[in-house]
Amino acid sequence: xxxLLMVFFxxxxxxxxxxxxxVEPIENVTETARELTMGNYQARAFATGxxxxxxxxxxxxxLASNLQELTKKRAVEEERLQTLIENMGSALLMIxxxxxxxxxxxxxxxxxxxxxxxxxxxxxxxxxxxxxLKTFIDYVFLTELPYRKQLQMTxxxxxxxxxxxxxxxxxxxxxxxxxxxxxxxxTELIRLEHIRKDFVANVSH
Numbered sequence: 675x676x677x678l679l680m681v682f683f684x685x686x687x688x689x690x691x692x693x694x695x696x697v698e699p700i701e702n703v704t705e706t707a708r709e710l711t712m713g714n715y716q717a718r719a720f721a722t723g724x725x726x727x728x729x730x731x732x733x734x735x736x737l738a739s740n741l742q743e744l745t746k747k748r749a750v751e752e753e754r755l756q757t758l759i760e761n762m763g764s765a766l767l768m769i770x771x772x773x774x775x776x777x778x779x780x781x782x783x784x785x786x787x788x789x790x791x792x793x794x795x796x797x798x799x800x801x802x803x804x805x806x807l808k809t810f811i812d813y814v815f816l817t818e819l820p821y822r823k824q825l826q827m828t829x830x831x832x833x834x835x836x837x838x839x840x841x842x843x844x845x846x847x848x849x850x851x852x853x854x855x856x857x858x859x860x861t862e863l864i865r866l867e868h869i870r871k872d873f874v875a876n877v878s879h
Contacts, residue, residue, distance in 0.1 A: 698725040699731070706734050715742035744814030765836075765857040768843065773797045773815060776852060785829065785857075804828060807838070807857075814853045824860070835864040 701719030715738055719731040719819050737768035747776035759766055768777055777795045783790060786803055794803065803826035814821045820841040827834050837858045843851040 699727045703727070703730055703734055706738070710734075710738055710741065715745055755873075764859070766854065767793075767798070767799050767811075768852060768854045769815065770809065770852040771850065773799065775801075777854075782857070785859075787830070807836075810838050810840060811853070811855055813854065814842070818842045818850060818853070833861075834859065835861045 702721040706719040742753045753765035759779045766779045806825045818861045825836045839856040
C-alpha cells in the first residue's frame with residue numbers, strides 16, 4: 675500500500691509538471707490569439723516550454739507587433755486624410771453604393787447649413803440641396819463615370835457658381851464603392867469676369 679501511494683504521488687507530481695509545461699503555455703498562447711482577434715494588438719504571449727511552444731509564442735508575438743504597427747500607420751494615414759479633407763477649402767461629399775452619404779467635410783456642411791449628423795447616412799436625394807446639384811450627383815452615381823460641370827445654384831437666396839467634379843470610387847479588383855463629389859466655388863471668378871466684360875464693352879462703346 676505504501677509503495678502504491680508513493681507511485682501515485684510520483685505520478686501526480688510528474689503529471690502536474692507535464693500540464694504546467696504543455697497545457698498552460700498553450701492556454702497562454704491561445705488567450706493571446708483571442709485578444710488579437712478582438713483588436714487588442716498590445717497583447718503578448720509569455721509561454722515557456724518546449725521549442726515548439728516557444729516558436730509558436732514568438733510567431734504570435736511577431737504577428738501582434740506587426741498588427742500594432744499597421745494599426746498605428748493606418749491611424750496616422752486616416753488623420754492625414756481627415757486633415758486634408760477638412761482643410762481643402764472645397765466642399766466634398768462621398769456617397770456609398772446605396773446612395774447614402776459616407777464622408778462630408780465642414781466646407782459642405784457650412785455651405786448648405788447642415789450639421790454632420792444631418793447628412794451622414796442619409797440618401798443624397800433626401801438632402802435639401804439645389805436640384806442642379808442633385809441632378810449632377812445622380813448622373814455620376816448612375817453612369818459611374820468621371821464628370822465635370824459648372825453649376826449655377828441659388829443658396830440662401832444668393833446665386834452661386836460652383837465647378838462640380840464627380841468621380842467613381844474604385845477599390846481593389848475594380849470593386850465600385852460609390853462616388854465622390856467636389857464643389858469648388860467660382861462665384862467670385864464669374865463676378866470678376868462679368869465686370870471685365872462690362873468694362874471692355876463700356877470702353878469699346
